[in-house]
Amino acid sequence: MNYVRTGMLMAALTALFGVVGYLLAGSGGMLIALGIAVATNLFSYWNSDRLALAAYNAHQVDERSAPELYRMVRDLAQRANLPMPRVYLIDEDQPNAFATGRNPQNAAVAATTGIIRTLSHDELAGVMAHELAHIRNHDTLTMTITATMAGAISTIASFGMFFGGGNSEHRPNVVVQILIAILAPLAATIIQMAVSRSREYEADRLGGEICGNPAALADALAKIAGGVAHIPNETAEAKPATAHMFIVNPLSGRGMDSLFSTHPDTGNRIAALMEQARAMGLAGARGSFLGGAARNPFAGGREPGPWG
Structure with a gap:
């Protein structure tokens, strides 16, 4: 199903490319775009x-x-019945993480050095479980392709603002070029937001199952959101089309459930995770994550061993 959604997204972004090309340079511009x-x-x-x-x-x-x-990711991947992904570190003070890759066999998870310093062992494992959930759900293909396509649309629209081609009959005036430069990237961003927000709730839920303690992931989200609010990520600011890939929007700590937010409200995500924890009989649990009675839903009833 996610491959169908990815195909639909790619088709929508491709059509947007064509529209921008036509408005900038007529039918020839559309074909080039x-x-x-x-x-x-x-x-x-x-x-x-x-x-x-x-x-x-x-x-x-x-x-x-x-x-x-590395061992944390390996153990979580085994619990989720996933191949071991590549593991990356990003030298960045802002606490955050993302997953990428076109399929589980070619996946990677990346964590910032800031998140390693900020979170406890249990909380970090909850974050890694969330990223593995994206891989398990094949979300990473959509997320990375969207980032690339949205960035390309922004580039072609901005470029066309200054170098509109075609003959005088089809060449847009300066006002139209400016509108295209603004609205085309905005349309691409709306598309990527529409697919990323719903995926975050599902990745939270599945991540809570993989790690065995949704409350640990909830605590992690609260800490990450606080860190994002106070520590800017300059690379993300320069490449906003990649913001939806991260577990928490790296551009702002003011997440809102609105059309222009790449992520659901962090408070709503935390509430959903705490409800999941209560349903699992783990309400209020803040202790050893995966310890004791947490059942592995992917391992046929096999209980998880200790971290080490």
């Missing part, structure tokens, strides 16, 4: 994960360079 869109779609499918990681200067780690984080 559609050609660029097709090439961008193909390139994004195979390389969007590398682009996202490179944009944040993420470096891959292993069990020797980051043993606790």
Whole structure:
């Protein structure tokens, strides 16, 4: 089902490319824009994960360079019946994390150094479980392709504002060019927001099941939101099309359930996770995460072992 939604999203963004091209340079501009869109779609499918990681200067780690984080991701991936993803660290003070990759076999999770310092072991594991839930649900393909396409639409619209081609009959005036430069990226952003917000609630729910303690993830979201509100992420500010990839919007700590928010309100997400914790009989639990009676819903009843 997620592949169908991804295809629909790519079609919508491709159509938006064509509209921008037509308004800027007539039918010739539309054909050029559609050609660029097709090439961008193909390139994004195979390389969007590398682009996202490179944009944040993420470096891959292993069990020797980051043993606790690597083992944590490995154990959670086993619980979720997922292949071991690549693990990356981002040298960034703002606490945050994201997942990327076109499928579970080619996936990666990335965490900032700020989140490693900010969260407890249990809270960090909850965040990694959330990111693995995105991988399990095949959300990462949509998220990374959307980031690439939205960025490309912003670029072509801004470029066209200054270099509108075509003959005089189809060339838009300066006012139209300015409107395109503003509205085309906005339309692309609305599309990416529409698909990302609902996915966050589902990734929270599934992440709570994977880690065994939704309350730990709820605590993590509260701490991350507080960190985002006080610590700017300059790379994200320069590349806002990637904001929807993160567990909490890196551009602002004022998350609102509105049309222009890339994420649901953090308070609403926390409330949903605490309700899930109560349903699991873990209300108020803030202790050892995955400890004791937390059942692994993906392992046929096998109880999780201790972290180590």
